Amino acid sequence: MIHKGLSLASKCQCCLHTENIHHVLILASVAVRTWVYFDDLFKLNCFNYHLSLKAFLNCWLVNIKGHIRNVIPCLILWFLWLERNNSIFNGVKMGHLNVIQKVKDKVAALLAVKLISVKDFKNYLFVFKTLGGSMDPSISLVRTFKWNKPPHNFYKLNIDVSINDNVTGFGGVIRDSNGYFVAGFAGPLNNVDY
Structure with a gap:
């Protein structure tokens, strides 16, 4: 500087x-x-x-x-x-x-x-x-998503679930209208049939 x-x-x-x-x-x-x-x-x-x-x-x-x-x-x-x-x-x-x-x-x-x-x-x-x-070539390795900001003074919640080798979990993130992280969460999902 x-x-x-x-x-x-x-x-x-x-x-x-x-x-x-x-x-x-x-x-x-x-x-x-x-x-x-x-x-x-x-x-x-x-x-x-x-x-x-x-x-x-x-x-x-x-x-x-x-x-x-x-x-x-x-x-x-x-x-x-x-x-x-x-x-x-x-x-x-x-x-x-x-x-x-x-x-x-x-x-x-x-x-x-x-x-x-x-x-x-x-x-x-x-x-x-x-x-x-992934050893299985039929499984997609990457999914690309575009995240759009919410309107001014609003928040956006994105959630996802993952299932891998009989283990399941969930997570989410809340971001403000500038895209800044506000809060997040994650945890296991038990007794899930799929």
């Missing part, structure tokens, strides 16, 4: 630390929680915020073109950057769950359009389903 001839460093949107690339992509609490989630999911045990970005990526990347371990860190970096920008320019609070969900959604979308497939999960089939994969 430049103001009256002074150059001031910007502050991190999630912790008010002086912002730099290493902080935004590795050290910020949103970044740490995101990396730890995927590090645990892949059972890599390589997350270390003291590493440089290059050294950290070397822990993730493998020498197999299109492998999911090469895709995931790129998506994480991209969505961390978008989350940071959305916070700065749109005033939306940063959240690691947003980044994690966006990475999962993008993997599911890549699977749906066959840019990646189950073969790209070599040695990591245990994360295939968690990241939006």
Whole structure:
């Protein structure tokens, strides 16, 4: 930010630390929680915020073109950057769950359009389903919906039900006329016949 001839460093949107690339992509609490989630999911045990970005990526990347371990860190970096920008320019609070969900959604979308497939999960089939994969090609992997804002000073409730391997659940979210989260809920559905 430049103001009256002074150059001031910007502050991190999630912790008010002086912002730099290493902080935004590795050290910020949103970044740490995101990396730890995927590090645990892949059972890599390589997350270390003291590493440089290059050294950290070397822990993730493998020498197999299109492998999911090469895709995931790129998506994480991209969505961390978008989350940071959305916070700065749109005033939306940063959240690691947003980044994690966006990475999962993008993997599911890549699977749906066959840019990646189950073969790209070599040695990591245990994360295939968690990241939006399905062994049954007849099952649609991604459904895209357009969300329309309600009229000014109104709220919109969206609900959904999920049935997966005899487990059922429900959830919903309420958003205001600006699209901001107001409340959400989720829970199991018991004794459901289908």
